[in-house]
Amino acid sequence: MRRTTTWLLSLATAAGLTITLGSAAVAEQAVTAQPPVSAAAAVGPQPGTFVGKGFDTCTAPSQSAMNAWRTSSPYRAVGIYISGASRTCAQPNLTPTWVTNQTANGWRLIPIELGYQAPCGTRAPKMSADPGTARSQGRTAATSAANAATALGIGAGSTIYNDIEQYPTTTACRAAVLSFLSGWVEQLHTRGYLAGMYSSGSSGIRDVCLEYNNPSYIRLDQIWIAWWNGVADTDAGSYCSDAYYANHQRLHQYAGDVTETWGGVTMKIDRNYLDVSTSQQPPQQWSTTIDNTTAGGFTAGAAWSTSAYSAQRYGTDYRFANPTTASDVAWYRANVPATGSYEVSVWYPADAGYNDRTPYLVATASGNQSVTVNQRVNGGRWTSIGVFTLAAGDGNKVGVSRWTAGSGYVVADAVRITRM
Secondary structure, eight states: OOHHHHHHHHHHHHHHHOEOOSSSGBBBOOOOOOOOOOOOOSSSSSSSSSSEEEESSSSOHHHHHHHHHHHSOOEEEEEEHHHHEEOOOOOOOOOHHHHHHHTTTOOOEEEOOOBOOOOTTTSSOOSSSSSHHHHHHHHHHHHHHHHHHHHOOOOOOOOOEEOOOOOOOOHHHHHHHHHHHHHHHHHHHHTTOOHHHHHHEIIIIIHHHHTTTTTSOOOOOOEEEEESSSSOOOGGGGSTTTTTTTTEEEEEEEEEEEEEEEETEEEEEEEEEEEOOOOOOOOOOOOOEEETTTTTTTOOOTTTTOOOOTTOOOOEEEEEEBSSSSSEEEEEEESSSSSSSEEEEEOEEEEETBSSSEEEEEEEEEEEEEEEOTTTOOOOEEEEEEEEOOOOOEEEEHHHHHHHHSSSEEEEEEEEEEOO
């Protein structure tokens, strides 16, 4: 999958935590694109539960080529590029009928999105170097990929793999890539798909595994390791610990740009070995919104006044207070269904007289974490302040503190908690 544009075109021809938020980049709007009408569904989730060899090539092969390789080759899975602005091969064969025919013939499909690339890499289009913007781009990419899969008949429960080609990783670049992938996972789960990623072992795979236990990012369901060591297994060597993605969650591209002939049909391919399962299902969707007027869901001290001044408010009114050197937290209470990763988003009206360093406290499973938000900008919308590990049960989960060095009123309006 590391083919250059020139090579791809020739093949096509031949083959016929404390963070500060406040920039407009991190103010998020809900994805409004509607899913297309589904084509006739493929046989089961793709690639589903499968152990064995597969191949990928730039253009989905013709039906006659697929039939010849099904009869003669050792491969039973095929990678197909279903979406993405970085694709450079035409896909004249890739139709709902083609998908139905392959799965009916026993092929497992590996759906691939080839779009945004690392901001520090050489390939375009590049995702933003700003983590907030990159995360939003990941959501957009997931929506596009899910729409493409649905249109082809590749249904919910399937895994879609985001192809991020090799890049010279840095700390900043890693943050952007992992933020992008967090948005990718989040939105695919919302659509009922599993989320995978293909990348070089020395860049994307290493970065994902280095941050495997970092609650700031949402973990992928499966990884696809590009490491051309010639061994048909799912080992990642030094790039990823054997303890990570260990539950039938790996694909390994072990050889690339090789030419093979089976049944009289010659193709240039990459060789892959899969050990994947449908046991990783998208988590059951759960979300709750707590407003300052939610009965039993909000508590605040006497210093917190009530106002309906701003039209950007959520609901009928909101609470505000002067900053002080005492915490005096206004708390939002929620009954979290299970310990796990949850995105916390906040809603507040923005005003030049409100605080530019409002501390939000998130009661994570390992203790309170503080996130500072500039309430002078990005008001009247949901703004994500991050993904956190929250403990199961009923209790105070998110708070707004008055203890800040910033100036202006501190505002407490609404909070949304969404399971990832």
